[in-house]
Amino acid sequence: MSPALISTHPLIATTALVESESIGVGTRIWAFVHVLPGAHIGRDCNIGDHCYIEGGVKIGDRVVIKNGVALWSGVTVEDGVFIGPNVAFTNDLVPRAKMFRDTYDRTLVREGASLGANATILCGLIIGRYALVGAGAVVTRPVPDFGLVVGNPARFLGFVCRCGQRLTFHGQETTCVCRRRFRAEGQVVEEIA
Numbered sequence: 242m243s244p245a246l247i248s249t250h251p252l253i254a255t256t257a258l259v260e261s262e263s264i265g266v267g268t269r270i271w272a273f274v275h276v277l278p279g280a281h282i283g284r285d286c287n288i289g290d291h292c293y294i295e296g297g298v299k300i301g302d303r304v305v306i307k308n309g310v311a312l313w314s315g316v317t318v319e320d321g322v323f324i325g326p327n328v329a330f331t332n333d334l335v336p337r338a339k340m341f342r343d344t345y346d347r348t349l350v351r352e353g354a355s356l357g358a359n360a361t362i363l364c365g366l367i368i369g370r371y372a373l374v375g376a377g378a379v380v381t382r383p384v385p386d387f388g389l390v391v392g393n394p395a396r397f398l399g400f401v402c403r404c405g406q407r408l409t410f411h412g413q414e415t416t417c418v419c420r421r422r423f424r425a426e427g428q429v430v431e432e433i434a
Contacts, residue, residue, distance in 0.1 A: 315364065387432075
C-alpha cells in the first residue's frame with residue numbers, strides 16, 4: 242500500500258456520533274454510527290452505516306462490521322472478524338423493560354470468525370477461531386474453532402479452513418485447497434504448522 246494511502250488517524254463520517262476516545266488508527270466509521278464512551282475499537286476496522294456500539298464493547302484490529310449491527314455491553318470481538326449486515330447480538334437472556342442489571346452476559350467472537358448476514362448470537366457464548374456462522378443462523382450454543390453452523394437453531398455441519406472452504410477429513414488429517422493442513426480429534430480441529 243502506498244504511504245499516501247495509509248491513514249494515521251481514524252476516518253469518521255460527519256454524521257457519526259463517536260463518544261469514545263479509543264478508536265484505532267486507520268479505522269473507518271461510516272454514516273449514522275453511534276459509538277458510546279468506553280467502547281474500544283482497534284486499528285484498520287470498517288464500521289458500516291447505522292451501527293451502534295455500546296460502552297464496554299471491545300473490538301480488535303482489522304474487524305469488518307457491516308451495516309445495521311448493534312454490539313451491546315459484554316461483547317468482545319477479536320482481530321480479523323467479519324460481522325455481516327444486520328447480525329443481532331444479545332446480552333441478556335431474560336430481558337425486561339426498565340430492569341437494569343449490574344453486569345451482562347459475555348459473548349466472545351474469536352479471531353478470524355465470520356458471522357453471516359442476519360445471524361442471531363445469543364449471549365454468553367464463544368464463537369471459535371475462524372468459525373463460520375451461516376446467514377440467518379440462530380446460535381444458541383458455543384461454536385468450536387473452525388466450526389461451521391447453519392439454521393435455526395444453528396446446527397453443526399463440519400469444519401472450514403481459514404480461507405472458508407469446507408474441510409473433509411479422511412482419517413484424522415486433511416489438507417485444504419489453499420494448502421493449509423489440519424488435524425481432527427473428535428470435535429476439536431487444529432491447524433498443523
